[in-house]
Amino acid sequence: MAFNFGAPSGTSGTAAATAAPAGGFGGFGTTSTTAGSAFSFSAPTNTGTTGLFGGTQNKGFGFGTGFGTTTGTSTGLGTGLGTGLGFGGFNTQQQQQQTTLGGLFSQPTQAPTQSNQLINTASALSAPTLLGDERDAILAKWNQLQAFWGTGKGYFNNNIPPVEFTQENPFCRFKAVGYSCMPSNKDEDGLVVLVFNKKETEIRSQQQQLVESLHKVLGGNQTLTVNVEGTKTLPDDQTEVVIYVVERSPNGTSRRVPATTLYAHFEQANIKTQLQQLGVTLSMTRTELSPAQIKQLLQNPPAGVDPIIWEQAKVDNPDSEKLIPVPMVGFKELLRRLKVQDQMTKQHQTRLDIISEDISELQKNQTTSVAKIAQYKRKLMDLSHRTLQVLIKQEIQRKSGYAIQADEEQLRVQLDTIQGELNAPTQFKGRLNELMSQIRMQNHFGAVRSEERYYIDADLLREIKQHLKQQQEGLSHLISIIKDDLEDIKLVEHGLNETIHIRGGVFS
Numbered sequence: 492m493a494f495n496f497g498a499p500s501g502t503s504g505t506a507a508a509t510a511a512p513a514g515g516f517g518g519f520g521t522t523s524t525t526a527g528s529a530f531s532f533s534a535p536t537n538t539g540t541t542g543l544f545g546g547t548q549n550k551g552f553g554f555g556t557g558f559g560t561t562t563g564t565s566t567g568l569g570t571g572l573g574t575g576l577g578f579g580g581f582n583t584q585q586q587q588q589q590t591t592l593g594g595l596f597s598q599p600t601q602a603p604t605q606s607n608q609l610i611n612t613a614s615a616l617s618a619p620t621l622l623g624d625e626r627d628a629i630l631a632k633w634n635q636l637q638a639f640w641g642t643g644k645g646y647f648n649n650n651i652p653p654v655e656f657t658q659e660n661p662f663c664r665f666k667a668v669g670y671s672c673m674p675s676n677k678d679e680d681g682l683v684v685l686v687f688n689k690k691e692t693e694i695r696s697q698q699q700q701l702v703e704s705l706h707k708v709l710g711g712n713q714t715l716t717v718n719v720e721g722t723k724t725l726p727d728d729q730t731e732v733v734i735y736v737v738e739r740s741p742n743g744t745s746r747r748v749p750a751t752t753l754y755a756h757f758e759q760a761n762i763k764t765q766l767q768q769l770g771v772t773l774s775m776t777r778t779e780l781s782p783a784q785i786k787q788l789l790q791n792p793p794a795g796v797d798p799i800i801w802e803q804a805k806v807d808n809p810d811s812e813k814l815i816p817v818p819m820v821g822f823k824e825l826l827r828r829l830k831v832q833d834q835m836t837k838q839h840q841t842r843l844d845i846i847s848e849d850i851s852e853l854q855k856n857q858t859t860s861v862a863k864i865a866q867y868k869r870k871l872m873d874l875s876h877r878t879l880q881v882l883i884k885q886e887i888q889r890k891s892g893y894a895i896q897a898d899e900e901q902l903r904v905q906l907d908t909i910q911g912e913l914n915a916p917t918q919f920k921g922r923l924n925e926l927m928s929q930i931r932m933q934n935h936f937g938a939v940r941s942e943e944r945y946y947i948d949a950d951l952l953r954e955i956k957q958h959l960k961q962q963q964e965g966l967s968h969l970i971s972i973i974k975d976d977l978e979d980i981k982l983v984e985h986g987l988n989e990t991i992h993i994r995g996g997v998f999s
């Protein structure tokens with residue numbers, strides 16, 4: 492994207508400092524026009540003033556209070572085809588094809604008028620001859636600044652009207668080139684876009700009333716049916732509604748009214764007034780462009796866009812099959828595309844959130860299903876075993892009293908052979924035991940190396956617990972014996988003390 496928001500070259504500090512307080516940049520993007528000229532041109536009555544911008548008297552060149560508020564309302568492709576391309580669809584109706592393709596991209600038919608306009612613009616920017624002195628140089632720089640802004644009027648001659656500077660002039664710096672999607676719908680699909688100045692919730696709640704109102708706009712013909720293809724939220728509380736009309740013939744067949752025909756009906760003056768009463772601010776067809784139209788759009792740069800920038804925009808197109816370059820003139824168009832991009836980002840994020848919730852729900856359902864499948868497998872195996880046991884008992888009862896048959900004897904021999912092979916030390920049983928020992932050793936050493944933990948066999952652990960329990964019981968028994976011995980020793984000491992006391996009394 493080539494965005495030319497550079498500082499205007501050749502603008503002197505005096506001109507810029509003088510223009511800034513006047514509010515010329517602040518008026519960018521407005522559509523109001525002040526009555527009267529911002530300039531006050533008159534022949535100087537006294538050349539002995541102290542300066543060009545001196546007192547209020549004898550002033551030959553001055554600035555009005557409304558300077559810089561006039562803007563150009565024509566934005567070329569920005570408001571024409573640019574509006575149709577802005578994420579909604581192309582405005583490619585046949586009724587406006589000549590205006591869109593001829594007026595916006597091809598050279599105008601009135602070559603002398605364009606030549607005079609170009610000459611006047613060059614004169615206003617480089618060599619104005621309004622005052623005949625050094626103030627014309629200041630006026631030229633001011634005209635250059637207005638041309639860079641894309642707003643205002645350029646005075647250059649007393650006998651020729653001033654040049655109207657719009658955002659489409661080649662010198663306007665506030666321009667860029669973006670890309671918009673090309674629709675893939677045919678004219679036979681009959682899709683027409685209506686932009687309502689209402690919220691999407693309001694449109695959805697009153698969708699039936701809206702369909703009935705549109706049917707009345709179409710004349711209330713019973714053979715026509717209005718259908719809503721879809722709705723989409725737009726910035727600034729606007730809603731895009733895509734409709735198509737089905738026409739039923741008396742023989743029972745039906746077809747969609749072509750988009751260009753339906754759009755032409757909506758563009759009639761009385762019909763357009765009725766649509767505006769319903770809240771419609773914009774209507775356009777959603778049909779694809781023909782290869783010839785696309786070629787003509789790409790070959791002719793839009794008004795005010797440098798051919799070099801346009802060629803570079805075509806080279807930088809990320810997908811030439813689905814995207815087409817469109818100019819963005821002024822901050823208003825840039826803000827509109829930014830709002831549309833934010834709106835689409837929110838819609839995508841909302842859709843991603845819904846998908847994420849669906850995925851989480853599906854994962855929960857999958858986990859539940861896997862658990863149920865495992866449960867049903869165990870139940871099936873249990874039922875199979877029970878069924879097999881029932882069959883065995885039934886077969887035993889059925890064959891009770893009968894001699895062993897030849898096939899049964901053959902099966903018994905095969906089973907004995909298999910059992911013997913399994914129990915043979917050098918056959919499968921020995922190999923299985925060896926493999927089990929190796930697996931246990933690998934698990935044991937691997938666990939020790941990785942986690943530095945020790946694992947004990949369950950049987951060995953049980954034996955260790957039994958041994959420790961016996962040791963604990965032995966220690967408890969020894970403690971009880973020691974306590975008994977201490978009691979006996981205390982009794983002996985007590986008896987000895989009493990005997991000594993008695994003997995002492997006798998001898999005394």
